[in-house]
Every structure is written in C-alpha cells, then in structure tokens.
C-alpha cells in the first residue's frame with residue numbers, strides 16, 4: 001500500500017530490486033525505485049508521476065484505496081515515470097494531466113494520451129488543492145528539456161523528479177545510510193546530470209526562494225536532511241576538481257598495462273592519486289563517478305587494426321558525452337605495426353575542454369627511455385595539479 005509520510009501525503013515506492021541496466025546503458029548495481037506521490041488536499045487530489053510499466057502491477061496495487069484523482073502531475077516524460085499515465089487517465093476519466101509546455105509534444109508523441117486531457121503550466125504557476133498548494137518550477141535539463149519540479153508550499157516538500165535522486169532499491173522512505181546513498185546519488189549524477197552541469201547550475205537559484213524540509217525524488221529514498229544532497233550537488237557541479245587522475249585503459253598483451261602501472265607509481269611518488277580502470281572488467285558507473293571530480297584523464301590503449309581498441313573508443317565516447325570537468329588529458333598508447341591511436345582518441349573527445357599533456361606512443365613494450373617519458377608525464381601532471389592548488 002501507499003505509505004503516508006505527512007498528513008494526507010503518501011509515497012508510492014515501486015522498488016525495482018532486480019534491474020541492472022538503465023536505458024540499456026547505465027549499470028545499476030543496487031537496483032532502483034520509481035517513486036510516485038499522492039497529495040490529498042481538502043478539495044482536490046493530485047498524483048505526482050507514475051512508475052515504469054514493467055512494474056505496473058506493484059504501482060496499481062499501491063494505488064488501491066484512492067478512489068479519486070483530479071490531477072496527474074507529470075514532471076518528466078521519460079517512461080520510467082510517465083509510462084503508466086495512459087492507464088491512470090483511463091482509471092480516472094475526469095483527471096487532468098498537468099505538465100510543462102515542452103512536455104506536451106513529448107507526451108503526445110510517446111504515450112497514448114488525448115490532447116484535451118492535458119493542461120500546460122507555466123514556470124512558477126500554482127495549483128490549489130484546497131488546503132495544499134502546488135507550485136511548479138520549470139527545471140530544464142535534469143535531464144530532459146521538459147522537466148519540472150513541484151514544491152508543496154504548506155508542507156515544504158520539493159518533489160524533485162530525477163534531480164537529486166539515486167538509483168537504489170530500498171524500502172527506506174528516508175535516507176538511513178548516507179554513505180550508501182552518497183555513492184548511488186553520485187553515480188546517478190555522473191551518468192545522468194553531469195552533461196548538463198552548467199545549465200543546472202544556472203537554474204539552481206530558482207530553489208532559493210523555498211524553505212525545503214523534505215526532498216522527494218523519483219528514484220531512491222527521500223531526504224529529510226535536504227542539505228546532504230543539495231550540498232553534494234553543489235560540490236559536484238562546481239568548477240573545482242580534486243587531486244585525482246582517472247586512467248581508463250585496455251591492455252591486450254601487457255604493454256599498456258606496464259605503462260599505466262608506471263604512470264600510477266610515478267604519480268604516487270609525486271603525491272597524485274590515481275584511479276585505474278581496466279575497461280574489460282570495470283563497472284562503467286564507477287568510472288563515471290571518478291570522472292565527476294578528476295582533474296586529469298589519461299587514456300591507455302593498444303592499437304587494433306590501426307585504431308584504438310574498440311572498448312577504449314567506447315569509453316572515450318562515453319566520457320565525451322558525460323562532459324566531465326577535467327582540465328587535462330593525455331594518452332598512453334602502444335602499437336605493433338602501425339596506426340594513429342592517439343590522434344583517433346583525441347578526435348573522440350571534442351566536448352572535453354582539456355589541455356593536452358604530451359601523449360606517448362610506443363612500439364611494443366616501453367623501453368627505458370619511454371618509461372622516463374612516463375615519469376615526465378607524471379611530473380607535468382603533478383605540476384599542473386600544484387598550479388591549481390590541489391596538490
């Protein structure tokens with residue numbers, strides 16, 4: 001059943017314990033949840049979002065007992081929250097669907113919804129439920145252009161949709177283990193929100209006018225200490241980076257691994273922290289988490305038929321999409337008979353606004369001179385980190 005957490009306010013948490021991949025791309029080691037909410041005013045009742053259609057049976061089981069819904073608020077048109085809207089509108093034929101102007105076209109092209117059921121709301125518009133008032137805040141690009149949030153004025157609750165959420169399957173209503181949620185939320189930020197860091201930063205002041213006692217996201221547990229997640233987001237979105245080098249790589253016969261290990265040792269000797277990711281075994285979400293704060297990225301690749309290894313190409317393209325705030329990058333590459341792996345990797349990361357630190361291409365395994373060049377690379381990286389005041 002739905003769980004009441006404030007007077008006349010209920011959470012419908014649909015916990016997806018077994019989901020391990022989102023958008024056929026994002027690893028979910030801890031599952032996820034799709035959270036909908038009910039707000040019962042003295043005159044009208046609103047349902048905020050729905051759940052993923054794959055778990056419709058859980059959602060509708062928890063919706064039992066609510067005989068009337070006047071408004072369905074759709075924050076975001078991605079189907080893990082909007083997918084059950086058509087069925088809900090059929091169950092409650094008088095209900096109106098409330099969404100942002102940009103959401104209207106997306107909903108009409110993605111879902112089986114009649115246009116005359118839709119009511120578009122502007123940024124800052126309010127909707128009275130009687131003794132409870134919903135205020136809609138357009139908050140584009142967290143992480144689609146149509147997204148909005150809702151602030152429940154009387155109870156000081158921010159329904160934040162994907163924003164501030166975490167992919168974490170739990171029956172906890174509120175965060176109970178901040179360390180666990182911090183990692184899940186950071187993974188979520190890295191994979192979903194980081195590409196839109198700058199535009200989110202621009203919209204963040206819109207929340208300053210609200211006193212927020214509870215953040216109720218669409219994934220993961222609610223926050224009854226909102227500063228925990230809001231402060232974390234501010235840090236992740238800031239331009240500050242940490243004394244950290246992320247090294248995603250592939251090694252087929254040991255040459256690249258030897259270069260990577262020598263770089264890590266050389267960085268360690270200079271007080272710089274490394275994160276080594278063998279792309280043949282790594283959880284790509286862990287890599288994304290470390291990209292949130294890293295100052296430098298060094299990509300290691302062998303040459304496969306004159307190209308970078310395909311798994312390196314995949315990781316480079318993913319990093320390019322995620323747009324981390326790293327400031328420096330380099331490449332360690334090896335080859336047997338030909339190719340331009342360094343140039344090809346560089347072409348794959350145009351979105352990264354990085355300064356290139358001299359890369360290194362070796363034939364076969366690195367010789368003494370090339371190992372010295374890796375130490376020079378470490379020296380350059382350490383010097384750059386010192387200039388930033390993070391070392």
Ligand code: FEO
Pocket residue numbers: 076078079080081143162218219
């Ligand atoms: Fe949780 Fe963007 O959907």
